[in-house]
Amino acid sequence: MNEIERSLPELSGTYELAPEYIERYRRDGHTLLRGVASGEEIAAYEPVLSEMVRERNNHDKPVHERDTYGKAFIQVGNLWEYSEAAARFTLAKRFARIAAELMGVEGVRIYHDQALYKEPGGGHTPWHQDQIYWPLETDHTITMWMPLVPISEEVGSMMFASGSHRNGLIDKTVISDESHRTLAQYIEGKGFEKVTYGAMNAGDATFHAGWTVHSAPGNPTETMRKVMTVIYMADGVRIAEPDTAARRNDLARWLPGLGPGDIAASRLNPIVYARNES
Numbered sequence: 417m418n419e420i421e422r423s424l425p426e427l428s429g430t431y432e433l434a435p436e437y438i439e440r441y442r443r444d445g446h447t448l449l450r451g452v453a454s455g456e457e458i459a460a461y462e463p464v465l466s467e468m469v470r471e472r473n474n475h476d477k478p479v480h481e482r483d484t485y486g487k488a489f490i491q492v493g494n495l496w497e498y499s500e501a502a503a504r505f506t507l508a509k510r511f512a513r514i515a516a517e518l519m520g521v522e523g524v525r526i527y528h529d530q531a532l533y534k535e536p537g538g539g540h541t542p543w544h545q546d547q548i549y550w551p552l553e554t555d556h557t558i559t560m561w562m563p564l565v566p567i568s569e570e571v572g573s574m575m576f577a578s579g580s581h582r583n584g585l586i587d588k589t590v591i592s593d594e595s596h597r598t599l600a601q602y603i604e605g606k607g608f609e610k611v612t613y614g615a616m617n618a619g620d621a622t623f624h625a626g627w628t629v630h631s632a633p634g635n636p637t638e639t640m641r642k643v644m645t646v647i648y649m650a651d652g653v654r655i656a657e658p659d660t661a662a663r664r665n666d667l668a669r670w671l672p673g674l675g676p677g678d679i680a681a682s683r684l685n686p687i688v689y690a691r692n693e694s
Contacts, residue, residue, distance in 0.1 A: 421500045424464070425457045427508035433517050441518045444611070445581030445628035452511065452562065453619035462564040462618070464501040465644060468492070469531045490533040494670075494684065502529075506646050511621075512689035515558045515648040518623055523651035523690035525681060527557065528670045534571075534641035540634045542596030543577075543603070546647070547626030548588050551663040551671070552680060555584070556650035557626030564642040567616045571641050574622060577608040577629040584627055590662055599629050651687055653680045 431452055441447040472492045496506035506529040516524045527550065534541075547557055567573055577599075580586070586602055589595040603610065608629070613622060624630060626647075635641050657676040658664040667674070671682050681687075 421504070424460050424501055424504050427453065427457060427504065427510050429510055431510055431514055433514055438518055438520075441623060441625070442520070444576070444578040446576040446578070446611070446622060446624040446630070447518070448613040448616075448620065448622050449514065450617070450620050452514065452560075452621040455617070455619055458564055458618040461501070461505050462642065464499070465495060465505065465531060465564060466533075466642060468495050468499060468502060469533055469642075473533075490531070490535065492531045492533075494528050495531060496526075496529055497684070505644065507686065507688050509689055511560055511646060512648060515560065515623065516650075516689050516691065519556045519558055519648075519650060521556050521650040522692070523687055524648040525651050525653075525685045525687050527552075527647040527649050527680075527685065529647070530645045532561075532643045532645055534632070534635045534643075536635060536638045536640065538635040538641070540596075541574075541632035542591050542593065543599035543629055543631045544589075544591045544595045545580075545586060545599075545627050545629055546624075548585065548590065548660070549662045549666050550626065550647075550649075551656045551658040551667045551676075552649060552653050553656045554650055554653040555581075555625070555627065556653065558623055558648050559626070560621050560623050560646045560648070562621040562644050562646075563616050563618050564644055565618050565640070567641060568637070569615045571635050571637055572633045573613050573616050574624070574630050574632045575610055575612040576624060577603045578611050580606075580608050580629040581625040581627040586627075586629065588660055596631070603629060648688070649680060649685075651681075651690065654678065655680050
């Protein structure tokens with residue numbers, strides 16, 4: 417551990433989660449929590465995480481020459497594998513406890529983390545469900561989406577189709593123009609309310625369920641929209657038979673050495689919160 421890593425905040429303090437946020441999450445499939453991390457804490461982590469994203473950005477074309485998925489963001493997964501600093505962030509007990517309390521489970525493991533940096537001029541993120549990628553036999557999955565910089569109203573945060581998580585799998589189409597068209601029609605047909613939380617401060621966070629249909633606007637500004645996400649699953653979840661190429665890829669990458677029927681607990685899926693150890 418180097419001097420910078422030793423100086424980073426622990427992110428171990430408890431965030432007091434009011435009952436109304438738990439109720440909203442379970443009813444709507446999403447919720448916004450203000451100040452999950454302080455401005456000072458994020459200021460310490462952002463430069464370290466952003467440097468890792470810069471080093472691992474594999475885009476070799478300008479934004480306007482990429483496909484819809486490529487225009488949406490710079491995407492770098494499992495930063496915590498490569499850096500003690502990133503591990504302190506991703507494996508933070510404070511964040512994991514919130515995830516467990518929102519889902520109402522005894523403990524949670526990491527599925528994986530992802531940095532999602534939307535470049536200036538970056539495109540929209542199409543409507544999709546995260547869990548179409550995950551070969552997991554559970555509805556107890558949740559993603560924390562935390563800005564590392566302030567997000568203005570002009571840029572905006574994610575948009576959610578409230579209550580869509582209760583319908584489970586809707587469509588297996590991966591993130592694309594097709595998923596956007598198909599799920600937009602579904603949302604309209606079912607009459608789901610579309611909700612966005614607008615501007616967010618660095619350290620605020622939204623949490624959404626794996627089946628919640630969501631999207632995000634493009635970035636019309638000259639500044640990078642820097643977001644770190646962490647995906648959690650309930651401890652004890654078993655791996656499902658992967659029925660798509662996307663799920664087979666996820667099984668190999670995020671659950672190495674395991675197969676259908678196994679507990680989702682590879683070396684990359686440490687338990688990060690257990691109620692009986694809190």
